């Protein structure tokens with residue numbers, strides 16, 4: 722089975738560059754090429770939605786020069802609307818955009834607006850995203866609307882991902898085996914795939930490897946695997 726929604730924790734850019742005795746920034750630059758390549762691969766393999774973790778609520782702890790460089794990359798990506806429009810991708814953003822520099826926030830809104838009629842791959846960028854921030858702001862919004870108790874459905878609808886499907890698979894490159902505050906509720910039943918491949922090296926072979934690994938998994942959602950019903 723092909724997953725409908727793949728979410729990527731794009732990790733390992735810094736180490737990729739350090740191994741080449743280059744500044745970490747170079748790894749981030751190369752990582753953006755991987756992102757575009759993965760967008761094209763996802764479209765080619767018939768995936769419906771692909772989410773990329775680009776900047777976490779914890780990444781503000783990085784040196785200001787690295788943060789500035791990353792935002793330079795985001796600005797460049799956001800200026801390439803026409804290219805993504807041509808790819809027929811529908812872009813949107815999850816995370817607390819209000820803390821982003823105003824021009825970046827405006828560009829996110831513009832990109833979402835200008836690609837909303839596209840009918841191809843959904844591309845979701847998690848920018849200043851963290852699950853704890855997402856849940857906290859969702860709960861506060863529900864409280865402000867006067868609610869004193871909430872249903873699972875109401876929580877789900879108050880998350881940044883309210884109009885998206887949950888990821889079928891979360892892929893983390895770079896060798897770390899953790900979720901780093903990414904889509905914690907949405908990935909409650911996602912398959913998790915951790916690969917040592919560093920994000921800038923994540924190519925078509927690695928992508929196909931993820932699809933193969935996913936199709937070997939048995940998703941049971943607390944039930945039994947087909948054929949085990951007699952147990």
Ligand code: IPE
Nearest residue numbers: 731732733734735736737775
């Ligand atoms: C991930 O790569 C990119 C972002 C967090 C923006 P890293 O920068 O975390 O790379 P490593 O983990 O240091 O190699």
Ligand code: IPE
Nearest residue numbers: 730731732774775776777901
């Ligand atoms: C996770 O990577 C965040 C993104 C990929 C945007 P990090 O490199 O920031 O995660 P930790 O600090 O190793 O957990």
Ligand code: MG
Nearest residue numbers: 732733734895
């Ligand atoms: Mg990292």
